[in-house]
Amino acid sequence: MENRQYLTNKPIDLIGAIESLRSPLTGGMVIFSGEVRLSNKDKEVDFLEYEAYEPMAEKKIGEIVAEAKERWKLNDAYCIHRLGRLEITDCAIIVITCGVHRAEAYDANRYIIDRVKYEVPIWKNEHFTDGTNEWGNNSDCKCSVHNHEHHH
Amino acid sequence: MEQIDIIIRFFGGLKTFYSDSISLQLAKGISVNEVIDKLLELNSEAQEVLDISQLAIDSTIVPKDFIITEKCELIVLPPFSGG
Numbered sequence: 001m002e003n004r005q006y007l008t009n010k011p012i013d014l015i016g017a018i019e020s021l022r023s024p025l026t027g028g029m030v031i032f033s034g035e036v037r038l039s040n041k042d043k044e045v046d047f048l049e050y051e052a053y054e055p056m057a058e059k060k061i062g063e064i065v066a067e068a069k070e071r072w073k074l075n076d077a078y079c080i081h082r083l084g085r086l087e088i089t090d091c092a093i094i095v096i097t098c099g100v101h102r103a104e105a106y107d108a109n110r111y112i113i114d115r116v117k118y119e120v121p122i123w124k125n126e127h128f129t130d131g132t133n134e135w136g137n138n139s140d141c142k143c144s145v146h147n148h149e150h151h152h
Numbered sequence: 153m154e155q156i157d158i159i160i161r162f163f164g165g166l167k168t169f170y171s172d173s174i175s176l177q178l179a180k181g182i183s184v185n186e187v188i189d190k191l192l193e194l195n196s197e198a199q200e201v202l203d204i205s206q207l208a209i210d211s212t213i214v215p216k217d218f219i220i221t222e223k224c225e226l227i228v229l230p231p232f233s234g235g
Contacts, residue, residue, distance in 0.1 A: 034235050050234065053163055053227055056211035057234075081234055093235050113235060121208075121227075122234025123164035135165035136233025 006061035007052055009084045012091045017078060021096055025075045028102030030109040034093040036086050044129040048086045053121040057081070060120045068097070068112050072104040079112055081122055092124075154180040157223045158187065164230040166205065169198035178220075185216045187226060205230045 014033060021029065036048050061079055069077045076098040086092055095112045099105035116122075117138045124136040161173040176190060184207050192199055206213050208227040209220075220226070 051163060052234070053161075053208070053211075053229065056208060056227070059211055117235035118232065120234050121163065121229050121232055123230070124233040125164075135168075135230070137231040138233050138235070 004062070004078065004080075006058050006065075006079060007054055007081055007083055009082070012080055012082055012094055014091060014094055017080070017094060017096055021076050021078060021098055023075050023098060025100065026098040027100050028105040029096065029098045030102065030105040032093075032095040032109050032113055033091050034113070036088050036090045036092060038088050040126060041134075043132075045088065046127045046129045047088070048090075048092070049125040049127065050081070050083045050086065050092065051123050051125075052081070052083055054083075057120050057122055061116060064112055064115045064119070068108040071111075072097075072099060072108040074099050074104065074108055077108060077112065079116060081116070081120070083122075156180045156220070158182075158220060159225045160187070160191070161225060161227050163228070164233070165201055166198060166228055166230050169195045169201070180221060182220050183216070184214055184218045184220065184226070187220070188216070191228075201230050202228070 018031065038045055061081070065077050065079050068074065074097055077096065079093065079095045081093045082091065093116070095109050097105040097109040097112065125133055126136060127133045155177045157175060158178055159173055159175050162170045178187065178190065188202055191202060206229045207216065208214060208229055209224050
């Protein structure tokens with residue numbers, strides 16, 4: 001997976017990503033998939049739209065993944081975020097971390113998703129079944145990388 | 153006073169107050185803060201979001217006292233909501 005892309009307008013190929021990251025050196029692969037759920041804020045979600053400031057988002061996700069690989073001495077790590085219209089149960093983002101053991105793969109995976117949510121210029125517009133829509137805001141996100149409790 | 157072209161691009165909820173982008177001719181040496189004031193003159197209802205937005209030039213966040221000396225694309229980044 002050289003010259004990796006971190007953003008895509010197409011459905012994310014989770015199985016393909018897992019296969020491409022497999023390695024004889026890896027004892028623990030952790031996979032996070034962020035998916036579109038039916039309800040938010042007591043309202044029924046119809047669909048989501050994601051947009052990004054793409055040059056900066058690509059660069060920033062690449063930096064975060066590289067930092068995690070270095071910090072936890074991972075064999076590999078990958079993250080890709082989908083843009084455009086997503087339906088309920090679609091996958092919006094995956095984070096895959098590959099370590100010699102599971103502990104570092106779990107920790108690095110959480111680190112990557114928390115930082116991507118908080119630091120990467122991507123925006124979600126939630127469209128509800130009542131016809132309203134609302135732009136999201138992660139700035140009140142209590143991420144572990146910012147030393148708070150966290151519940152997604 | 154010399155004027156420069158600044159293209160301002162908006163994302164997320166800020167597009168509700170402005171279009172996707174606007175182009176302004178402003179004085180060379182203007183600060184990012186002063187550009188924000190110009191945006192508020194165009195639509196004061198955006199203040200709450202602009203107050204918590206970051207600004208970027210060439211994919212790099214710039215402070216609000218950054219001085220703009222040449223034509224550029226200024227990106228206004230409201231709070232992120234990816235993931």
